[in-house]
Amino acid sequence: MRLSTAKIQNATAQKKTVRLFDGRGLYLEIAPTGNRWWRFK
Secondary structure, eight states, rough: OOOHHHHHHHHOOOOOOOEEEEEEEEEEEEEETEEEEEEEO
């Protein structure tokens, strides 16, 4: 699965941390405060 630019820009903060996976261990983590980080696992 690939994340599109629109999905990334439209993602909003929730009460819990949100993780949007892009595949092969890469994901975008969105904290409840609205901060965003790319993570690789």
